[in-house]
Amino acid sequence: MTSGDGDRGTGRRGVLRAGAAALLLGAAGCSSGAKSAVAPTSSSPSPSSSPSSTSPEQTTPTLTPTTPTTPTAGTPPPLPAPPLWQPGPGEIQPDVKRRAVELVAALGAWPPGGQGVEAARSRVAALGLPPGLADQAGRLAPVAPEASLEVIDAQYGGILADSASVLVVCRQWTRQSDGSVAAGGITVDVRLSRAAPRWNVTAVNPGDPGPAAASPAPAVAKVLAEPRIELPPEAAADLRSGTVHDTVLAAMLRLAGPYTLSVSVVRTGHPLDVFGTTRPSDHPLGRAFDVWRIDGRAVVDPATPRQLIESFMRDAAAAGSYNVGGPVAIAGSGNQFFTDDTHHDHVHIGFNS
Template structure:
């Protein structure tokens, strides 16, 4: 089985009026005055897991952290596609005091150069990105592919969002599946699918252990998935086993992931609660050429040994205890997929 996602609610083939063109020089329209995405050399790259954790840490009581625009680092495939997705999500999820609500969200999208009717549509699709609050700052943890084909893509964006209402500051966040299409002028956003993990339940022993394990770095959306009780026990046990050897940064578990393997009609294991993706191992991004290949392949083999029937990554490994247990494609150039059978 060679995955990668596509939602059953994928946009039609043409871009039409549901497209949004965003280049690498797009502005991050935020209250904190983000700089242009091209303002830092590519060598500086995306934040490391430690930097991402620092960037998502809450500010002093009653204030919000500064908005820090995400940038692609070395080794990314089609970085302009990721930037197109990220800049819109950052703009929708961040606003200054008194500028909440759908109309202001549409205005922030419009500030990126989007026509007013289309900006209003994206604002309406934003859902969990635009909760009721006086002020908000969204920080992108990583931008990972949920699918990458020659002319279409899914970019999965786990984010941490701080909101302030009155003097109360709340920490939250979600994962957004952003759909794009390649046009003659570049990559264009066609739709947003924010994750909705569901209400928290009383977690079982394995879920509690995962949530408490500091060697497993979970974005807000993935942590909410685990608290919802919708993540399979095999996933939780594998995470704990891998944490005995590695410190790893999860990008996506269940919510915010395409329903189907991208470009196919085959159900993905993620929405069923039977898979998780990892974007960094021991503080080293999977996508970075400077990350030792042996670290990534060792993690992939350890995931298979932990019970995964379907391990994808930047390298297709040989061997395994099951036929085609390992796979690789452009989508998995930036993360390791760990899937489990029913």
């Protein structure tokens, strides 16, 4: 639990169906401030996801955000009904992530008739959390009669002895007024503090990448079209907004040669400051990206070969990153490589320009 340069902090996929929020009613459920990246200045979804223990061949079809599905023969299509995300092996403080995911499920998924702030407040209260958190849902709770949610990954934005940030990376499906289904997604920075018997959620910060740029850079189109780069909805929207530096795009394309990389966070949804400090993170500036899975193997999974992660981290440095963090301690010049509790579940790749 340390802090350091760049995004060095003191610091999977699962899915929630529309009925997951209702189940929670009966079942229970990277910076020290409440600031999260929304839309600075100067960046698309084709996510593929799996639990931390997922094998490389287990993948999920790509979904394009906000693309409605047309109902057939007057019968509305059902919303996807995925299972609740659970932390896998190798997690540090797994219940912290579970707690964050439960809340995001309660706010972002609901059965028919479960829409609205008051219904969300009831679902949150059923988790033993402050009902007022429902007032912070923002884009996580769009106006819709029904919604379901998939958590692609839950990674630490930061973890300290008494506080944490969990970045809950989601796909979301909402029922439209004509009965069709629209697909999209969001990344939520959930802040927590230690409490007994379970950690308490103190804030919810939904991300917002802003509108797509009128003329995205050619490199953006290349990254979005590259099948070996898996992007969740919010990260893909970051690229389309034109706010991601060329150094990030070039590194993604270079790493996609020898690896398949599953990106979790680029800019939106990440804390503005390195967790536990007042130092700006490279993420909101569009100068960093996180990878939670390499060649279909989750970084957090103890079964993932350490040599694969080390090789990926070294290649990220060779691609120009000045600040590479992950679960493996690597000797290097200066502070180019680092490891800490926050980065036990992903590889951080940052750039200074």
